[in-house]
Amino acid sequence: MPAMPNGGALNRLRLFKDYLLRKPVCSAKPVEISIETTTKCNLHCPMCTREQLVPSLTNMDFDLFKRIIDQGRKYLELVVPMNLGEPLMNPQIYEIIRYCKDRDISVLISTNGTLLNESNSRKLLESGVDYLIFSFDGATKEIYERYRAGADFEQVRANLLSFFKMKRELKSRTHCVIQMVVLKDNQGEIEAFRDMWAAEDVEIRFKPNLVLGEEFSIPRTLDQNPATLKKPCFHLWRGSFVVRVDGIVFPCCWSYNTLPVGDLKTQSLDEVWNSPEMVALRKKHAAGTADQILTCRNCSLIQPEITSLAAAFLLTGPQVRRLLPLREKIVAVFEKLRPQK
Numbered sequence: 001m002p003a004m005p006n007g008g009a010l011n012r013l014r015l016f017k018d019y020l021l022r023k024p025v026c027s028a029k030p031v032e033i034s035i036e037t038t039t040k041c042n043l044h045c046p047m048c049t050r051e052q053l054v055p056s057l058t059n060m061d062f063d064l065f066k067r068i069i070d071q072g073r074k075y076l077e078l079v080v081p082m083n084l085g086e087p088l089m090n091p092q093i094y095e096i097i098r099y100c101k102d103r104d105i106s107v108l109i110s111t112n113g114t115l116l117n118e119s120n121s122r123k124l125l126e127s128g129v130d131y132l133i134f135s136f137d138g139a140t141k142e143i144y145e146r147y148r149a150g151a152d153f154e155q156v157r158a159n160l161l162s163f164f165k166m167k168r169e170l171k172s173r174t175h176c177v178i179q180m181v182v183l184k185d186n187q188g189e190i191e192a193f194r195d196m197w198a199a200e201d202v203e204i205r206f207k208p209n210l211v212l213g214e215e216f217s218i219p220r221t222l223d224q225n226p227a228t229l230k231k232p233c234f235h236l237w238r239g240s241f242v243v244r245v246d247g248i249v250f251p252c253c254w255s256y257n258t259l260p261v262g263d264l265k266t267q268s269l270d271e272v273w274n275s276p277e278m279v280a281l282r283k284k285h286a287a288g289t290a291d292q293i294l295t296c297r298n299c300s301l302i303q304p305e306i307t308s309l310a311a312a313f314l315l316t317g318p319q320v321r322r323l324l325p326l327r328e329k330i331v332a333v334f335e336k337l338r339p340q341k
Contacts, residue, residue, distance in 0.1 A: 016313035019237035022286035029075035030239020036083035038090040043150040050084040071269040073103045078317035088115040097127040106130040116159040139192035232285035
């Protein structure tokens with residue numbers, strides 16, 4: 001992984017300055033982008049809204065992907081070549097990762113692990129992917145297969161164990177995360193999940209589910225925290241663009257299909273970054289009127305406190321993600337020390 005990828009510290013510092021000054025037109029460039037390289041998936045997870053959202057089941061045109069990367073290669077630090085699909089369903093995913101890596105851009109993907117046979121595992125490790133998340137939502141066959149509908153508990157676990165073995169043999173530096181989305185029926189399996197993966201050289205994470213619905217563990221209502229909307233969303237200034245498989249751009253994952261801000265089939269990445277639509281969104285957030293935007297009003301993403309905000313802007317995406325476990329441990333210690341009411 002490059003010590004200071006592409007745009008570097010100066011670009012991030014300028015972005016942070018633009019955010020603090022609430023400038024609607026950014027003087028610096030985005031550092032992260034998610035590009036939906038496929039909308040296909042081989043599972044039917046009940047908590048996933050993919051099938052209701054994707055425009056069609058297809059793979060992104062590789063030439064379009066390359067054009068986006070070439071336009072942003074001087075400043076993009078992290079590319080996530082996926083969104084509402086299983087990235088390994090696109091047979092070109094290994095070339096896609098390598099295309100980014102050859103241009104000194106770090107890459108993160110998340111996979112359900114069902115397609116990780118020996119050949120695919122080797123290609124994935126040899127692609128140079130920096131950060132790899134394995135979604136595995138349960139510690140028992142019954143619960144896992146309830147949430148990962150279409151997957152086989154024993155087979156996928158065997159796939160992952162074989163992958164980790166190969167990773168050790170190849171001395172790969174890919175950072176691996178085993179992630180469980182915490183849902184209604186798997187909350188009691190958290191400790192068993194830790195034990196199941198404790199012997200592996202892998203980060204273990206538990207992710208709250210933020211989708212509305214009685215199936216899920218964290219319900220939401222409209223305007224659940226109006227005060228949060230008074231703080232401008234840092235994603236609009238730092239960059240977490242989501243590019244749909246057809247090239248349509250949205251400012252973040254939560255705005256998929258609802259707040260288009262450009263089209264990379266006809267516009268450049270620079271043009272979309274300060275497009276009239278993006279500038280209008282920043283103006284509303286800067287004015288404290290984000291509640292006028294339905295998508296933002298319904299968003300469950302929490303805006304971080306100032307120290308985390310500074311880290312988000314001044315550190316690279318991979319650095320921030322690798323520090324998350326340490327931050328969570330520190331927060332947990334302080335929570336235990338806090339006097340009980």
